[in-house]
Amino acid sequence: MAIFKPPAPEGNDGQAQAQEPKAQNANADNGPIDESKTSRFKVFVSSNPAMKRFSQVREVCGDIVNHPKIQVLIVALISINALMMGIATFDFVTENKSVDQAFETTDKVFLIIFTVELCMQFVFRGFTLFLDGWLVFDLVIVVLSWSLESLQIIRAFRIFRALRIITRIETMRNLVAALFDIMPRLGAITALLLLIFYIFGVLFTNLFGDLEFEDGAQYFSRLDYSLLTLFVMMTMEWAGVARQCMDQIWWAWAPFVAFIMITGFIVFNLIIAVVCDAVAVIENKEDLEPDLFSAIESEDALADDAGSLTTERRRYEEEMIDQLADKMADAMSNQKQLLSTLESLAKESLVASNRY
Structure with a gap:
């Protein structure tokens, strides 16, 4: 003989059904809030065309300056620049104004290249660049190279620019x-x-x-x-x-x-x-x-x-x-x-x- 089980009261079903949507709504309300907190900047970037373009430029700068071949090229340029600073101390350079001017122009070109590389690092990293001690070391050397450019006596200290090779090896x-x-x-x-x-x-x-x-x-x-x-x-x-x-x-x-x-x-x-x-x-x-x-x-x-x-x-x-x-x-x-x-x-x- 089958056992008859009476149906549950409608009031309980109504309460359960009413509680389930509330729980779902609560979970639904909590979920988007956390996601919006974690991805607020991404949403802002995707919704703002200017920020989106800046993000693309930032990624391109990071891909360029952090590429292994570019790093090898920077090391080679630093080495060549240091070698030319040593050659510039010989008499055939110091006694010939045209040759000395050519060395000075070449040194200025090297300094511009190093400055562009450092600016691209800043675009890619932002203010987190100052959290990297090696990049701060590069920044100090490049800034001092520009600031001491007008002082003839202190320009001899430009050779310290060769210390940047430490940050690359x-x-x-x-x-x-x-x-x-x-x-x-x-x-x-x-x-x-x-x-x-x-x-x-x-x-x-x-x-x-x-x-x-x-x-x-x-x-x-x-x-x-x-x-x-x-x-x-x-x-x-x-x-x-x-x-x-x-x-x-x-x-x-x-x-x-x-x-x-x-x-x-x-x-x-x-x-x-x-x-x-x-x-x-x-x-x-x-x-x-x-x-x-x-x-x-x-x-x-x-x-x-x-x-x-x-x-x-x-x-x-x-x-x-x-x-x-x-x-x-x-x-x-x-x-x-x-x-x-x-x-x-x-x-x-x-x-x-x-x-x-």
């Missing part, structure tokens, strides 16, 4: 970045070196300030002279000064040896060790990059294999579920046939019993 950029990373340790060593210089400068001034040297040289007569002499001594040019002092004071070798041992061997080797450590870090990073890429590729391959295995397993499970569903359907149909057969047999038995 990755190995040199990594080396400079490593040097900046070790600046705290170099700063500590420099502070120690300055302290040693000051102590020995005062000591040498008091000990050897009254001595007379050949050609009237003033090595230790004042503190500033003593500091300069100590700096020269740190480069291992100390034997001549030490022998002149020893000719007048026999024990003068002792402070000289102490200073050379501390600065020329200990402190200087500390600086070399720190720099070598930075170079080793760079080499380790360069060696780890291929391994990292291969590890990422292997992980991607494993993920693809796992994904394919998961897909095959899911397909197998779906096939098993379909087979079980077919068997259940067959069993249900057989059950119905069996029930109908039993009912017919029961009816026939009742009819037969009534006859007898």
Whole structure:
């Protein structure tokens, strides 16, 4: 006997139907608001023809200045410009006004090219250009090149424009970045070196300030002279000064040896060790990059294999579920046939019993 299930009250259906559109409307209201927040600028650009053209120009500038061939060309131009600045110091250029003017014009052309390249970078990146330290370095050099163009004496510093090549070669950029990373340790060593210089400068001034040297040289007569002499001594040019002092004071070798041992061997080797450590870090990073890429590729391959295995397993499970569903359907149909057969047999038995 079938069980009768009364229909749900219309009021509940009405409330459920009324709540579902409200939820849908709420989701619909929340969705466009978030999308409009994230794509407001894109909508503004697409709706404004001027901004759309500017966006196209911006993309073209980015494709040009960041193209690998253009970067190689800029490096070549920087190298040629630096080479021509060196050639311009020879007499056959400085003594010939026409040749000197040709070099000046060529230098101005190089500067215009670098300025155009930097302007295209600014069009592409906008004010985010100032977040890139290397591009800011390029900007400072180009601006100084224009501002110092009128000063004849300071124009010699145009050669620093060749430093822009550092920003174009990755190995040199990594080396400079490593040097900046070790600046705290170099700063500590420099502070120690300055302290040693000051102590020995005062000591040498008091000990050897009254001595007379050949050609009237003033090595230790004042503190500033003593500091300069100590700096020269740190480069291992100390034997001549030490022998002149020893000719007048026999024990003068002792402070000289102490200073050379501390600065020329200990402190200087500390600086070399720190720099070598930075170079080793760079080499380790360069060696780890291929391994990292291969590890990422292997992980991607494993993920693809796992994904394919998961897909095959899911397909197998779906096939098993379909087979079980077919068997259940067959069993249900057989059950119905069996029930109908039993009912017919029961009816026939009742009819037969009534006859007898």
